Amino acid sequence: MEIAGAMDFSDEWKSLFPINASCTPPLLLSGSSAESILGPLIFNPKPKTLIHLYSSDSLLPPLNPHPNLSLPRFIVTSTHDAPVLPSTASSVSSIFGSEQQNDATSTLIYNRLEFLKYPNSNSVIVFFPTGGNSEQVGFLVLHVKVSDVDVQLDNNDDIFKASTGFSYRILRISANQVANSVFRTSKSTGNSFSAIGCILVYTMYSIYWFVVGIKTLDSSLERPSLIGMGGKKFKTCSIVHACWNPHIREECVVLLESGGLFLFDLEPYFKSHSSNANVKGKRLRVPWNDSVNSIEGIWLSCEFSWHPRILIVARSDAVFLVDLRLDECKINCLVKVEMLQLYVPAEKEQILAFTKASSDGFYFVLASGSFLALCDVRKPMVPVLQWAHGLDRPSYIHVVSLSKLRSHSKDSAFNSASESGFCIILGSFWKSEFNMFCYGSPLPTPTGSIVSKLSKTFRTLYAWELPSEFMLSGHECHCGTCLLREELSKDALPEWIDWQQKKEIVLGFGIMENDFSSLIFESDEFGGFTLIRLMSSGKLELQRYYASWVSVKNVEYCLEKSTHLENHLLYTLANEEYKFPRRFKYLKLDYLCGNLNGNLTELLVAKLKKPCNGPQGKESFSQEAHEILCEKLNACGFGRLRSSSANSAVFNDVSLPASIHEVALKRLWAGLPLEVLQLAFSSYSESLEVLVDDKWVALEFLDVPDLLQLPPFVLRKSSHRSNKWSKKVQRSDAIVGPVLPLTVLLVVHEFRNGCSNLEEKQGRFSAEEELIQQCNEVMQVAREIAVAASGSELHNNHAVSLADDREETWVGSPKPKPFVLYHPVANNCSTMAHVQGRAVNRDKIFDTLISHVREEKCCTSDKTESVGKEMFDDLCPVELKFDTPVKTFGPRGLKAFNVLKRQLSNWQERFDPYKEFQSKFEKG
Structure with a gap:
């Protein structure tokens, strides 16, 4: 009992119970008693406060418009024989790690908006990537006035742009406020440039710096401008994250995917007041040893801690404190992902997002696939607070003071809670899901009191109420009718279309300063904040949010909401309209559909039983084409009469390495009688034309080559003409083909042999089963003529020598050429593992290869070159x-x-x- 009591009063023990994962979390303030102290912690968009600021195609990201399936959806849609549940597909895909980083999800990980405030002014600069490949820095200025906001653009009524000099896609922009400095940009005109801050811009392999300032033209006109300070390229490793030093404003640090850290100093640039100064950088010597630098871990982010030479570096499996104050760097582990797995059955729990939680540098926040944790650098390996967030792979995380979210309020009863509370915004732009997690002291104390000052050093933090949903776009209505309507709209979309490309989502956002909001909107009862967001439709919007006790449904939007998702494709549309007429062709592909559905035999037999009264049925095939085919087959060893020599001819035709599947196909082609082959190979003059738009169009086929081969003549040149004859390219009499697929010819052959029961289920002919049988026979022939030669052992070398045929099993045929049957080293299994008795594994008929051995020529005494x-x-x-x-x-x-x-x-x-x-x- 004493141990249990001690555990109950331990903060470390309490922090192991995540909010939303246990019935009564010990570190949760909730209920009616807490409401009277904490105040409302739910934020709803205020009706009739939406202001459209600006819209342009320059605000859109150039994402790939082509459809692609994610790995879970590919698994679900690619297994028709044995359906897979979505949950099973997700669990299978999780084994292979994260998805590709060159898709829309990787582009929308970061917030696309960044703000920089004008000093001593009611103006703010909004930065965002722009350009055909998001390779330029776009920006505009918002001038806040009483009840209005003016947008300042360039002289062409377009956004301001600054180029990095390269075409690499910008991943993130980070702004930093610096002391005012004046740069003289032109001696003749006297134009000056007053710096108000700087930004860093990084792509996958490079980082660039710009000075942000106000350019004065002719002592009257002012406009924002960017001056490049240079950049740095990393050729071997990509950039994971870059951030400014909050203690030394002119410094920034860069984290690479290898774990390498680089520190850059911009102070010489500002001291010289010249744009010709160079940015100094150095590599920080951080000894990541084998125990720290895990092979499976992926580096995520880095931030400065409470000292300018102490860093917090996050990886997918751990968080480290890097102390660079002394000559020898010290590394301490702050968090291991194992401490978040107490309530997670999955073994692949990873850290997905990381950020600093307060300006003092002690607290930081991280999010895994299941949990959100607030941690303290002074308490390693023990979280301060935990939540079960319930979001799908969150990638964005941001911490903001509650006083900023509940500013400009009429009721001052909760000002103390607002000053001591914080809010974590966690979610994903691509998934369009965001939640708010509020926390703070157990009992808010008046600001400035002794208790308040002492609690800032070491204090127990509590979660304030349960997490609430943050309607970032302001257009959602999460009533049952709207949720059901949206889910039905998603299900109606084709499998290769992501619903995010059909719905208007938020690509970036920022919260305006409190003094700016008070100029535009009136005060709310419990306070609120003003949000600026960038929509996927290319619109920049401003909307007011207010604090409330309950989540309010957006009834106005609910009534106007359409029953289908609208088109908001996330890529830049072309400026020119589509010039060509849109015409749709409908083709009746009944034979292809029958082959895919497994009922080709029934369809063909039904067609063959019907007499053909058209002109096609009376046409006879060319005798010349018949003779040419006979000559080619005779030259390859095939006479008109089929015999056991067909096996020898097929194997002798294998010059380059061919799979068992390819040899079986050749055997099927070569085994067809000439009457059936006449249907597959004919001259262009015999080829029928297709009626398209009331015009007869000739079909395109490949010529039968002169090089001795068996059908289907794999090694041949491409055609030299299009599907239309012209004066320059006349209709030739060359033999072309195949004009019919093998599956059709096999069914026709069986029908000609008098098999009247092809349509019956018991005796139904299957071209696929015929191919599998041929593969078994090819392997059987190979095993019959295989003998141990040159001391080769099958089990050890994965190879079978077919060189000696002492029993001469091929009657009436010359001794075959030496063969090798082998399996490539790309597969770990041996060749014998693919053969079970006399049957070949269907999945392995493509990677068991057979090939000729080149004959050695006799050496003569006269050596000629x-x-x-x-x-x-x-x-x-x-x-x-x-x-x-x-x-x-x-x-x-x-x-x-x-x-x-x-x-x-x-x-x-x-x-x-x-x-x-x-x-x-x-x-x-």
């Missing part, structure tokens, strides 16, 4: 074929060939997969 195609024989262990006339090389050609041959040999010796590939042939 090769000048023809034979000089390429020793470049590759497989047999090479050339579909080109024989040419001889001169002295210059031989010299160039020898240089290229040496380079190829060097590459072959260094490339391990090729060496492994070549060893199969040597052992065979």
Whole structure:
């Protein structure tokens, strides 16, 4: 009992119970008794306070408009035979880590708006990325007046722009207020530039600095301007985060994905009052050892702590305190992700967002996939507060004083709570979800009292009420009808369209200063704040929020809301309208649909049973095309009569490495009678044309090559014409094809053999099963002619020598060429693992390869230098074929060939997969 009592009164023990994850969290102030002290902590958009400031395509991010599926949605939509639940797909995708960073989600991680206040003025500069690739810094000025806001643009009524000099996409902009400095920009005109601050802009691999100021033209006109101070490129590692030093305003630190830290000093620039000064930077020697620098950890962010040489660096699995005050850097672990996994069953819990929580540098906030934690650098490994946030992969986190959110109030009863309280805004721009988490002292004390001063050093912090939803866009209505309507609209969208591209979402926001808000709006009962937000439709808006006891439904928007999501595609639209007429063609692809659905046989048999009364049925095939096909098949070893020599011909046709699937396809093609092949290969004069827009258009096919091959003639040149004949390109009589797919020909062949029960379920013919059977037969033939040669062992070398055929199983055929059957090293399993008895695994028929071994030519006493195609024989262990006339090389050609041959040999010796590939042939 004594231990339990001690644990009950321990702050460390209480902090282990997350808010929203336990029934009665010990560090939660809630209920009617707390309301009378804390005041209202829910913020709703105030009706009829929305002000449209500016709209332009320059405010839109250039996201990829092409549809793409996320990994969970790909898993769900790609498994039709065995449906997968969305929860299962999400759990599977989580094993592979985060998704690609070059999509819309990675672009919308950061807040796209950044504010810098004019000193001693009611004006603020708003910065944001702009340009075709967000490679420029765009900005405009908001001049706050009584009940109004003026937007200052450039002379062309467009936003101000400043270029970094490169086309790299800007990821984030950070502003910093500095002391006023005057720069002389022109001696002849006397124009001056008064600096009011500076900004840093970083892309994936570079960072740039700008001085922000007011340029005075002709002693009368003032306009904001940016002057570049230079930049730094990192060639080997990308930038993860960059931040200003709050203690020394002219310094900033950069964190790389490798964990490297760089400190840059802008003080020489401001001291010289010249734009020619260089920004000094140095690498901070932080000894990340193996225990700290985990392979799985991903560096996230960094912030300055309570001292200008103490940093807080966050990674996906831990948070570290880096002390650089002495010559030897000291690293202490503040947080491990394991301490957040007490209530999480998943093993892959990671830190997703991090930021500093107060100006003193002691407190910081981090968010994982499930929890939000408030921590103190003075209490390592123990969170001060925890919440179960319930958000989907939050990426944005920001801490703001409650006095800023409840400013300009009529009722002063809760001013003490406002001064001592804070609010954490957590969410995701891409998911369009944000929540507010309020916290502060257990009992707010009057500002300036002794108790208040002592509590700022070491104090117990409590969560104030449960988290509340933050309607950032101001347009949501979360009543049951609106939520159901929105979910139904999402389900109606195609699988490759993200609903975020159809709905207007917020891309960035900022809270105006309290003195600015008082000029525009009247005071509220319990106070409020004024929000400036950037919408995905390219609009910059301003709206007032007020503190309330309950979340109020947006009835006005609810009544006007459409039943479907609107189009707000998140990419810059082209300035020109689409010039060409929009025409839609509808094709009847019944055969393709039948093949995909597995009922091609029934469809074809039903068509074949119907007599053809059209002109196509009376046309006869060209006798010349028939003879050409016969000659090509005879040259490859196929006579008119099929026999066991077909196996030998198919294997002898394999020159380059081919899979079991490819050999089986060739065997099916070569096994078709000439009457059926006549349907697949014909001349252009026999090819039917298609009626498109009342015009007959010729179809496009490939010519049958002169190089000896079996159908479907894989090695051939591309066509030299389009689908329209012209005076320059006349209609030729070349043999082309295949004009029909193999699956159709197999069904026609079975139908011609008199199989009348093809439509019946019991005797239904399947082209897919026929292919699998052929793959089994190809493997069986390979195993029958496989003998141990040259001491090769199948189990050890993944290779089978087909060189010796002592039993001469191919009757009536010459001895086959040496073969090698092998499996690439890209797969960890052996070749024998893909063969079970006499059947081949369906998933492995594509990566079990078979190939010829090039025949060694007899060496003669007269060594003559090769000048023809034979000089390429020793470049590759497989047999090479050339579909080109024989040419001889001169002295210059031989010299160039020898240089290229040496380079190829060097590459072959260094490339391990090729060496492994070549060893199969040597052992065979």
